[in-house]
Amino acid sequence: MPGGTNRRALNSDGNPVITTTDLTKVYRSRGREVTALDGVDLHVREGEVYGVVGQSGAGKSTLIRCVNLLERPTSGTVTVAGQDLTALAGRRQSAGSALRQARSRIGMVFQHFNLVSSRTVRDNVELPLEILGVSGKERTRKALELLELVGLGDKARAYPAQLSGGQKQRVGIARALAGDPKVLLSDEATSALDPETTRSILQLLRDLNEQLGLTVLLITHEMDVVKTICDSAALMRDGRIVESGKVSELLATPGSELAQELFPVGGVASSEDRTVVDVTFQGEAATKPVISQLSRTYNIDISILGAAMDTVGGHQVGRMRIELPGRFEENVVPIGFLREQGLQVDVAAIADGPRANPTPLLKEGAK
Numbered sequence: 001m002p003g004g005t006n007r008r009a010l011n012s013d014g015n016p017v018i019t020t021t022d023l024t025k026v027y028r029s030r031g032r033e034v035t036a037l038d039g040v041d042l043h044v045r046e047g048e049v050y051g052v053v054g055q056s057g058a059g060k061s062t063l064i065r066c067v068n069l070l071e072r073p074t075s076g077t078v079t080v081a082g083q084d085l086t087a088l089a090g091r092r093q094s095a096g097s098a099l100r101q102a103r104s105r106i107g108m109v110f111q112h113f114n115l116v117s118s119r120t121v122r123d124n125v126e127l128p129l130e131i132l133g134v135s136g137k138e139r140t141r142k143a144l145e146l147l148e149l150v151g152l153g154d155k156a157r158a159y160p161a162q163l164s165g166g167q168k169q170r171v172g173i174a175r176a177l178a179g180d181p182k183v184l185l186s187d188e189a190t191s192a193l194d195p196e197t198t199r200s201i202l203q204l205l206r207d208l209n210e211q212l213g214l215t216v217l218l219i220t221h222e223m224d225v226v227k228t229i230c231d232s233a234a235l236m237r238d239g240r241i242v243e244s245g246k247v248s249e250l251l252a253t254p255g256s257e258l259a260q261e262l263f264p265v266g267g268v269a270s271s272e273d274r275t276v277v278d279v280t281f282q283g284e285a286a287t288k289p290v291i292s293q294l295s296r297t298y299n300i301d302i303s304i305l306g307a308a309m310d311t312v313g314g315h316q317v318g319r320m321r322i323e324l325p326g327r328f329e330e331n332v333v334p335i336g337f338l339r340e341q342g343l344q345v346d347v348a349a350i351a352d353g354p355r356a357n358p359t360p361l362l363k364e365g366a367k
Ligand SMILES: Nc1ncnc2c1ncn2[C@@H]1O[C@H](COP(=O)(O)OP(=O)(O)OP(=O)(O)O)[C@@H](O)[C@H]1O
Pocket: 027, 028, 029, 034, 035, 036, 054, 055, 056, 057, 058, 059, 060, 061, 062, 063, 221
C-alpha cells in the first residue's frame, strides 16, 4: 500500500486510468430523442481525484453511468484500467461475466446510499463479495476490515436505519471498496449530507485516494467539493465537456469559467486611464507580500477591485483583480515584476490604444 504517497507527484504524470472517446448517449423514448452525451472525451489519470461539475441536465450522471456501463453508450468507447468496457459489453456471449468482473474493479457510491435495509451493515458490505463468489469467511474478514477503514468498526451489526446519513455513506463507500477497485465513481455522494458531514466524507475519500492510490471520479454541483479534494475538474454543458484540466492549471487560464466559479473576482476599471490585472497566486507565491512590494518598488498606488483566497487540495490559492494607474504601455514593467514573482498575470482590460506587448494571456476581445 503506497501510504503517504505524494498525491501531487502521483498526478503529474500518472497514466490514464479512465478514458472515454467520443462518447455519445442518445435516449429515445416515445419518438423523442435526448442527446445526454455529445462526444465526450474524458481523461482521468491514475491516482487523481477528478470532479465533474455542471448544471442539472448537463449529462453528468449519464457520463458516470456510462463509465461503468450501467448505461450502454450509443457510440464511443470507455476504457477503465486498460480494459475496453464497451468491447466487453458488445460481445453477446459471455459478455455478462467478463463485464461483471471488470465492473467489480470499479466502485460506485450513490447520493442516496442504496443500502439494503433488511441487511446489517456488515452484510451490506459483503453483498458485492457474495456476487463475486467469495467464501463466507473471507467475505466477513474483508467486510470488517473495510468497515474499520471507513471508521465504522463498531457498527457491523447495526442496520442502515440505525445510522446517520454520514454513517450510511461510509457503509456505501466500504461496499464500493469490496472488490478492491482501482477506481471509485461517486455521483453526488455528499449532496444529501449537511456541511459538516460532507467535509468528513470528503476527507475520507481523500484519505482513501492517498492511502490506497485509488482514482476517484466524482460528480458534484458544489464548487466547494472541487476546491476541497479535486486535482482535476471538467465542466459539462449540454452533454459536452466545455472545459477540463488540472484545477491549478484552470485557475491560471484566462477566461476559465471553472476558475471564475471557484474564485469569483469582479470589479471594473475606475477610469479609462487604468490597467486592470487579474493575478493568480499559487504555492509559494501565495504567501509572499507581492502587492505591497510592487507598490513600494514602483511607487504606485494599487487598488484591489476584488479578491478570493482559499485552499485547493491543501495548497493556498488565490485570485485578485487589481488596478494600476496608467495604461498598459506604462505598466509593462510592473506587470513583468509580478510575473517574475511566479504569479499568473492576466491583463483583464486595457485602456484603448495598441497593445505594446501582446501576450497570450490577454483575453480575446480585450481592448
Ligand atoms: N433514462 C433516461 N431517459 C430519457 N432521458 C434521460 C434519461 N436519463 C437522463 N435523461 C436526460 O438526459 C439528460 C442528462 O441527464 P443527467 O441525469 O445525466 O443530468 P445530470 O447532469 O446528472 O443532472 P442533475 O445535476 O440534475 O443530476 C437530461 O436531459 C435528462 O432528462
